[in-house]
Amino acid sequence: MRIASLDYLRGLMALGIMCYHYLVWSYGVYGSETFLGKIGIYGVSVFYVLSGLTLYLVYQDKLTLKTIKNFSVKRVARIYPLLWFCILLNILLLAKSYSYEKILLNITGLFGFFAVDQYIPTGAWSIGNELVFYALFPIILITSRKFKYLIHFLFLITFCGALYFAFFPLEEFNSLGKAWSTYINPLNQLFLFVGGILIGNLFVFKQNNKLGLFLIFLAIAIFLLPLSEGDLIHIIRGPNRIIYAAGCFILTGGFLFTKFPDFKRINVALERLGHISYSLYLIHPIVYWFLAKYFNRAENIYSFLSLAIIITLVLSYAVYVYFEKRFIGYGRKFTTSTISTTSKLYFKPLLIIILTVILTLQLNKRNMLLKAKEKQEIMMLNTGTEYSKILAQRSIYRDSTYKIFIAKIDGKKELIFLKKGALTDMQRQSKFFVHLYPMYKKDLLGKANHNPINFEANFTSFEYDSDLYYVAHTQLPNYVIEKLNLGQYSYRGDNSINYKIEKLVLGTEIAKILSENKESINIFEYIEETF
Template sequence: MSNNLTSTTDLKRTHRLEALDWLRGLLAISIMLYHFHLWQIYGLQSDSLLGRLGIYGVSMFFILSGLSMAVVYNGKMEDLNNWLTFFIKRAFRILPLLWLAVAAVTIISIFIKHESVSASKILLNITGAFGFIAPAEYLNTGAWSIGNELVYYSVTPLLILAYDRSRKLGNAVLAVCIAIGLAFSFFLLDPLIPISEQWKTYINPFNNLFLYVSGIALFYNTRKATYTPTLALIAITAGLSIFLLYPAHGDQISIVTGLSRIAFCTASLLVVYGFYSYRSQIPKLLSTPLEALGIATYGVYLLHPIVNSGITFSLKLLKVDISPYITIGISSVLSVAIALAVYRLLESPMMSLGKHLSSGPRPAPTRS
């Protein structure tokens, strides 16, 4: 997920970082295609680009999330009222679509798959508490990352405050988080056991915390840097080269443990930094669809598994047998279209409401 899976569109009034939206949209599409390939054709392993992005697309979402929070809230966490504003806005950004997805999955489970869903599990998901209490108890495919995000949001004011007080202090916190992440990749995760059998360990919020904090660190450690398109393209090219050329084979556990973990996290940081530092315009023929994907990112991420279930069930009900590639194409287009509609009808109004509620009462105008 992160994800931050939310678009920088809601930040653009003060921070125009369209390139981050482009990256979010591309990552959401890659994760969607990874899942569709898994469900419709076969699972991808660690030697394929899509298999790698299926894992590290979410990692880059975490980095993007921390970076976006630092861009918007740096210097604004000294006041407890700003903490409350932050939490209200994040709740109205994340929870409404999560509720919709939880409702859809629950209906599909009960009425189509004829599987029971416990009330306690539903409660954990609609409150977002699963991320804190039981990270593996998520209902929606990929929603584990949303649980992780909510955990990271809970400490974001402290992380921002640490960096605002002293960059050395913030980087010391980052170093601790990196050490925790290395403990997972070198000791807590076994490279000889498939990742599916260690999934609960992998999705532990502490395993990916350093990625979120790295995003915050990226802002504070490069805020005075001079950004050039050339430097941005070098960073993106270097990151993508690692994703394409790094030698890794077999189960995806091989790319989240040991030295491979360091290599792919470095690649993820390079790609995010490259897009963050790219401040030039691109042709509208490219920017328009990429910005649309940026807006649709959160919806694409959470809703594409539901769309896949609906398409698969419909084809089975109608006894229609078509190529899995056609099914993937239909599901992909429909997922993006539904995500855009949901953004306009649900997400955007809820963000506006959250902003209104967090702004507090306004003083009444005085009469002259």
């Protein structure tokens, strides 16, 4: 069953979150003292309360051990297709690229269970939370039929969990950005979902317009309270977290109790806004940032925002009608079809899903290659020092102190010792040497079986991309090298030498890596022998 007033609330929250994001991305952060800043954070909290409430209203008498499968199929059909579609849009339209592990976590929805901050579409962290809640819902509802006050008890337990987060882990951070991974933990949000179930359990089918309107105005007053200022961290921790969460419960209860007057066009608009809320929530960031790639926001921000809002609303409605509803329909058909017809029903959506996944992976691979190429070009061409070029090369040898590279710089073959970040006193005083073992004896410079190269200078430094690097380097000879030995030494306080000598490196190993990296340095050759 659908309750129109709850659809209104869902749509208004999605619209509020869109407005919050668009204005923040255009003008800067809205502080914790602003009404819009609170809606931007607690609009999602209202989603959780609504989710628990509406699931309870729909399934309170329907969900049993035998119908869990039907419940799961409908939830999958409702949530996953649009999530997959938005992952594809992020990669296709915004040219984003992600690790295959992250894509797998998002396609399966497992990021909500194991890595909630690894979401791809903006805002999808809340979808990960919802998936966790959906997994718990059948257990809560079925068990509550045997234990009368189970839902009350669960709310108390989860509320205590929220108190723990509000007064301990979140108190350690000074900004929402730094606290984000902790804040979006499902255990910090679960009390909102369980609270929604509890509201349904206590007040199902009760209407009282006067009480409902009073609660709505009370909730608005709570969100207008100037309890803090500055960073939004202040409204998600301490007593403020409890006060504004209470505002979410009160607001939801108010809309549940209220039957709004029949203003036909307004009611239809609000109802449709509620229907498209999921599309609106996930698609609006994609629309904004796609338009930002092609339009200069600074020239006329009002026109840009107007265009973004119109396109977002139209596109969200189209996606809901032609995409979401179709998959929702598939979910219903699967739950009502016989075994003989179910296999036919599976074919079309399964084919769409497979093709979407393949396209997503291929586009992601393309974006990764393009970004790697772009990054290398920037590193090689747009830095202030020639030694920054080594950052685009592949390391051939490393230990805890330094990385060693072989690269061409101004046409010269150089061996480079690189250290990122601060140096200890010993590392700063360190000098390096290399023992080169020529392939042919004619290239030996003395009686020993190797040619030593000592670095004349200690580390010099340069900055790249706001990071500090230390580098020591020397030019390599032109003869063929069979193997080499890398060493590091530093002086102790008594002027004795402290050696750090590493194992020999085969020239064939270096040649292989340079070949893979398409480096045209021919002083290393493949050889068969080992030692």
